[in-house]
Amino acid sequence: MHDPRSIIDQTGMGARQWIVIGLMVLLNALDGFDVLSSAFASPGITKEWGIARSALGVVLSAELVGMGFGSLLLGGMADRYGRKGAMLACLVLMATGMYLASTAGSVASMIVYRLITGVGIGGMLAATNAVAAESSNTRFRRSAIAAYVAGYPLGAIIGGIAASEWLLPEFGWRAIFVFGAAVTAALVPLIAWLVPETAAFHFSRRNLDGANVTLKAFGKAPLAALPPPPAAGTAPRALDILSNPKLRPTTLLLAFGYMFHTITFYYILKFGVQIVSDYPPGYPPAQAATVLTWANVGGFIGSFSFGLVMARFGIRWPTAFMLLVGSLGVASFGLGRETLSAWQWATILAGFFTNAAISGFYAAFARGFPAHARGTGTGFALGVGRLGAAGSPLIAGALFSWLGNDQLLTVSAIMAMGSLCALVLFLMLPEKDGDELLAEADRKDEPA
Template identity: 45%
Template sequence: MNEDPRATIAAAPMRTLQIVVVALCIALNALDGFDVLAISFAAPGIAQEWGVDKATLGIVLSMELLGMAAGSVLIGNMADRIGRRPTILACLVVMALGMFAATRADGVTALSVVRFLTGIGIGGMLSSTSAMVAEFSNDKRRGLNVALNIAGYSTGAILGGLLASRLLAETGDWRSVFMLGAIASAAMIPLAFLFLPESIESLIARRPAGALDRVNRTLVRIGHAPVEALPPPPAQALKPSIATLFGSGFARITILLTVAYFAQILFFYYIQKWVPKIVVDMGFDASQAGGVLVAANVGNLAGAVLIGLASQRFALRPLVAGAMLAGFVAIALFGMAGADLTRLSITVAIAAFFINAGVVGMYPLLAQAYPAALRASGTGFVIGIGRGGSALGPVVAGALFASGGSLLLVSLVMGLGGLLAAAMILLLPRETSANIG
């Protein structure tokens, strides 16, 4: 057969191997969700044991986010150059080692360095799995699968948060949270090695030695007939580089998506990083604060799943922009909740629902905006530079709290990120958003 294997996968129903690949990527993002939030669950214990003030704690909370920014840009580009599979495996090893090293940290500086290095692996994992899921999905399910992949982050935060809260209640030792993450990350390495093949689209775009044989082996594993030859390369090959992302046809999309992601993720990580400390400062203990953060991640998960389902029926751009605007209104309700666990949990869940729907809704758009040769690079650049917002968010919020800002004032200031993000989404070229529906 000479049919393009990419067209075959796009048109055919999802087969078992494709479902396994998507499920594994979701599980890897679940690890990301727990690994990123481990420092949030541990933050009250760290502050108490080491006498860390809020401003310093904000910097510690941001270190793995800075690492994620670097990892998304650098390792996303590497995934386009050497392939998705080896990149994912390398990131997984870095995550496991980093979580274990956090249990041995003896001060703020050491923990900050370890969290930065762990963040590099997490950031590279996110951009690589996003590309992998898009490339193993058919046209009908691509938007949903990409959204579910990102929803894996919230799933990991919820399940890991429940376990972390129990560990903290039983042991009182914040290091146990990182040990849990190290064990879970290490357990995923053999599964990823055995069941994640290289992306067919990546092989066709890169054309390494033996590419045809590798494409055919994967096609047979999926349940499709092998092909006699690879599809012809494009007349003008796209080099995976930052210069290409800002070249003709991609510059406007890259700029708008990067600004939107930066602003929205700044808003998102205000909740993810500061909720436990906010609740503890109201007089509740660390396990109760962890419960409120779990409620937020239930909202995150619900928002991610709903916008993924909606993307199969409705235009994504107005859905995403609307969710971002609603998140601004919802965060004001959280700011007025007061010292009541029920109200805090409900309002933070509502706010997280809309805020994360805005974040997750951008990923199907990213998958459509860039071709396979640039998909991990484009996704990695947008979320990598955008992750600067995730690193800046906790620092800005910490400075506002330290200067005497009320919960409502700080929440509204951080919520301005959602308004800016919505504006950027509405300014996207119509031909880009028209492909998402």
């Protein structure tokens, strides 16, 4: 084996690799808390500033818009300068934005600060997904990615407990952002110390010494040389995701499929607390925030267990099933509930299926994009996807303003349609992975 990627793929998982996967789960957990921190804080913000749901929708969308820009602008940075450097830069942006949000005194300033946070999160998601895929072997890759995706709701669970049981009752909504900033900053030295640059990135840069450093960190034998580089004019480029006709369909189907699903996914995550707080008889912010915690309990279980399902049955049909049932769960949210525990169960079920579908998409990102463009491809798909995420609270807020706050079932049914659109696009994906598609294109271009 002369390719460092094949060594990682075909040998057993060492302790350092599991540590890296664990840290990627932790980083995604941090992203989950940081994204939903504004939702936890939303009742307090609404009360203090006296804003309507439509204005709240703009606040709740701000970091999601930032995530779109971050995925598009910084996702390519992971392919150009390395996954590790991209993660460290994004952590600094996230910590800065979270701290500034705690000082916001108006809707306008909060939007700016949440945009900053979102840019960091967007870039982080593209880099960490690549690291999780490239640091695990073939046997455990789908499970590693599922565990990584499960980190997102795990962070929201821990953050939700901290918010509802400690931060909101004791200190108020601003403490949520201070807490997030402190935890984010604390992770910078851990990532710098424990996460090596991936062997796949070093290989794409023809860096033998770098690849051997990573192999040594993972307990693998060093290489004496790398395979010969591609012939002149055939070197792979990050922009192959759109310029190569074999990769373009995969890129567009993943990006727009993910976009439609996030419209549905973020509806409950962003508006659930406010809906439960307003729904008769009404619940105080700390109690209403518990539904978001329970939504992410369901999401964590769904994401983590879905890794076992994908390992046995693949990605395609299990993800399609989760998209279908998830859309039904979100639509049923609109039926309303009479007790807080009933609301919690409704969000657990919706969270289980919608988060499992997110795991399917992330596994499809790692499979659908070739190694040399994995950060760029994932960043592009996430960036386009964030259009749906950012649009979700805006669309929901506009629907409530147009139809009335009492039309919960109608609004929920409309918002659930996003996952159905995603289902259609997901089933249109090619069966082959990105590297296979590129190799197939290269064989066709060879002279007879």
